[in-house]
Structures are given as structure tokens and as C-alpha cells.
């Protein structure tokens with residue numbers, strides 16, 4: 231088994247939010263105890279509906295925000311004790327909206343070369359050479375080196391963000407909805423580019439999306455998130471063949487939803503949109519679950535290892551099932 235690059239251990243993050251006029255502030259639990267590892271060379275998908283905590287988890291993993299509890303280890307060492315620049319050299323983000331993540335007043339060449347200027351002591355000529363080489367890798371024409379972000383198309387801007395993430399050869403790249411802000415016609419070009427780069431350089435990615443079809447062809451393993459927890463994690467083929475968690479199944483069915491522009495997959499689970507300010511007791515998915523049993527309202531399921539995956543659902547708990555399968559508790 232290859233080496234672990236990034237690990238989350240019991241990670242939680244809450245926000246204090248306004249409770250409304252004249253009401254006390256309330257705790258919003260965005261990430262509620264996530265354990266997660268990514269090994270070198272792996273592409274791991276993280277999926278779940280809008281608001282389930284994916285971007286919060288991404289920011290925690292990137293060290294952009296401290297966890298309320300738990301810790302993040304990058305190549306075995308807690309990022310909380312690491313130098314900010316060193317963390318940034320080894321773990322790079324690609325965000326959804328390339329326009330807001332690129333400085334509008336800097337030229338494309340300056341933006342792409344920035345990680346080399348702040349993280350290395352390479353000279354100007356060498357930086358310029360690496361910028362040209364990286365622009366070529368991500369399919370940006372050399373002539374845009376002196377252009378500004380507003381002169382580029384959405385797809386080109388995302389190529390700039392990819393070039394900047396890649397230029398100093400990070401250990402892992404965290405892609406948070408890398409194609410969600412792009413025209414449908416450009417989305418697959420960007421995904422293909424990410425996939426080609428991954429294969430060519432053996433890159434390690436965490437690929438975050440609300441859309442399972444985005445991760446299906448790239449990720450070797452997928453984690454499904456619901457209300458701040460990972461409820462199922464499996465090698466991709468197994469998950470797509472037969473998801474164990476009823477929520478994962480509903481998400482898979484939603485791949486066939488005709489209108490991808492809605493941003494939120496139609497899971498056919500009804501209107502009870504999950505609210506992180508009011509997390510249901512027991513299994514947090516029970517109010518929407520087509521298979522809920524009486525005890526799901528009161529008993530929170532523990533993570534269960536099944537084969538090479540994990541599921542958090544009482545349907546699979548040995549003492550809840552008439553015919554236990556090959557489950558073991560971890």
C-alpha cells in the first residue's frame with residue numbers, strides 16, 4: 231500500500247452564526263467528525279449536496295482554516311505546526327470560480343509564477359522558463375502570458391488556476407468543484423486536462439463535486455458526505471455498482487437528472503433539505519431516508535468497515551440486520 235499524503239483525524243468545524251433578530255448566536259456544525267486518508271498517486275472523489283460541508287473540509291485540509299477539533303496531517307506531520315509557506319508548497323487548491331481566485335490586476339505570467347517567487351529562490355529567467363513550460367502543459371497559448379484574467383475565457387482562467395497549482399509540483403492538489411462555474415461544453419475539457427496531468431505526473435488529487443458523474447471517471451475511490459460526515463466510502467466501481475448507504479444510492483440515481491444547471495442534484499428525497507443548524511437526532515439522514523427504521527431516529531450509526539469500504543448506516547450494522555453480511559466493526 232502506498233504512502234499516505236493527507237490525513238484527517240476526527241476533524242470537526244463549527245461556525246457561530248446569527249440566530250436571527252434579538253436571538254442568541256447558534257452553532258452551525260459544518261464538519262462533524264471526519265476521518266479520511268489520501269494516498270500518493272490516488273484520485274479521491276468527495277461528493278454530496280450543496281451545504282454538506284465539502285468546501286469547509288477542503289479549507290481545513292488546505293490549512294486555510296483551523297479545525298474546531300481533530301487534526302490534519304500532511305505527509306505524516308500535523309499542518310497546525312507547519313510553516314504556512316511550506317504547507318502551501320505541498321498542498322495546492324483549485325477552486326470553483328477561477329475569476330475570483332485570480333488577482334485581476336496581475337498578468338497571467340505573474341499569477342502562474344507566483345508560487346515559484348514566494349516558495350523558492352529561483353531567478354527570474356528560470357521562473358519565466360517554468361511559466362512557459364507549465365502554460366504549454368495546461369494548453370494555454372504562449373501569447374496570453376501578458377494578458378489579464380478578464381481577457382481570458384472561463385476555461386482559460388481555470389487553466390491558469392491549474393498551472394499555478396501545478397508549477398511547484400505539490401504533493402497534493404485539492405480541486406473544489408473545478409468545473410461547476412464553467413460552460414458545460416468546457417467542463418469535460420478541463421476534467422480531461424486534470425486527468426491527463428494526473429496520469430503524466432502521477433499527481434494526487436482530492437476532487438470535490440456535488441455531481442457524482444464528475445468524479446466517476448477520475449476517482450479511484452469516492453467518499454460521500456452528508457451533513458458534515460462521510461457516510462460511505464468505497465472504491466468507485468463498487469460504489470457505482472451497488473451503493474450501500476441509502477443516501478449514496480439516491481445521489482447515484484440523481485446522476486440521471488436531466489437538468490445539471492440546477493447545481494443541486496435532484497435526489498428524489500423530498501423537500502426536507504438538510505439543515506446543519508438543526509441536525510436530526512439518531513442517524514442525521516433518517517428524515518429523508520426511504521429505508522429508515524424506528525431506531526434510526528435515536529441511534530447514530532457508527533462507521534462500519536465492509537471489505538475495502540466504509541458505511542455508516544444501521545441497515546448494515548450486524549445487530550440490526552437479520553442476515554448479517556461480511557461486516558466487521560472497526
Ligand SMILES: Nc1ncnc2c1ncn2[C@@H]1O[C@H](COP(=O)(O)OP(=O)(O)O)[C@@H](O)[C@H]1O
Nearest residue numbers: 245247260279280281282283284285286287506
Ligand atoms: N464562514 C462560515 N460561516 C458560517 N457558516 C459557514 C461558513 N462557511 C460555511 N458555512 C456553512 O457551513 C455549511 C457547509 O458549507 P460548505 O462547506 O460550503 O458546503 P458545500 O461546499 O458542501 O456546499 C453550510 O451550511 C454553510 O452555510
Ligand SMILES: [Mg+2]
Nearest residue numbers: 284285286407
Ligand atoms: Mg462548496
